[in-house]
Amino acid sequence: MIEEDILLEFGARKLHFKKGEPVFSQGDLPKYYYQIISGEIKMNNYNEEGKEFIQGLFSAGNCFGEPPLFLDRPYPAGAVATSDTSLYALPKETFLKLLHSHPNTNVAMTVNLAQRLYYKAIMASEISSQDAEHRIITLIDYFKNVIHENEEAQYKVTLTRQQIADLTGLRVETVIRAIKSLEKQGELSINERKIYR
Incomplete structure (x- = not known):
């Protein structure tokens, strides 16, 4: 999503998660922009009966969890590594500065968010009818x-x-x-x- 050299220029840290380890939990306040280097992350939550619902699956090159980051709202789902995973973490304030100084990256982020909204709209219709x-x-x-x-x-x-x-x-x-x-x-x-x- 965001070029690696740009992330490193802005001070992104590499984090490592073992399979099954949470990156964040439902209800946490977002503090970082996350982008996967290798491995896979799923965002999920559970209904009252304990049935899991996967909100999204993300692999190398994908970012995840950014809508609440922009809105400054708690995560509506948790994120967990489904395999050993390495990712970049960039603090929210630095991430926003990056977007202001790199308009093409900002547009790419908007397109990425629009694709996810489109998918959610399609799947909401499919699931209901x-x-x-x-x-x-x-x-x-x-x-x-x-x-x-x-x-x-x-x-x-x-x-x-x-x-x-x-x-x-x-x-x-x-x-x-x-x-x-x-x-x-x-x-x-x-x-x-x-x-x-």
Whole structure:
């Protein structure tokens, strides 16, 4: 997202998190801009029954958690490393100075936030009104076309069935049945338990 040399110029620190370690918790006040060097972060929260809902998955080069940083509001979800992860952390005040002094980075940040809002709007509609198969295809297509910008004939889905369930508000059993149905319809293919679109 932000070029590494710019982050380092502004004094970003490298932090390391083990798999399962939280970066921040739901309700914490944001203090840093975070950008992943390697590994993966998920932002999630839980409903009253304890069911996890994944708000987003972020990998190398992605930033996460910045909307509350701009708004100075508590995080609506927590962030946890899903693998050993290294990231840059830049204090809020310094991050804002960086954006003021680098207009192109500021525009790129705005585009990134707009993409996330667009995704949230699509998924809110899908979750409230569409069947499981439609939700899953919409999610996979979003990851294929927007997140990974993959234009190849076949896209290997990197999400687990559990992650698909947590991102779409479905049960994992429903996801498994829907994926098998989508395979029969020719919308997906499965090879050695890996999903391709």
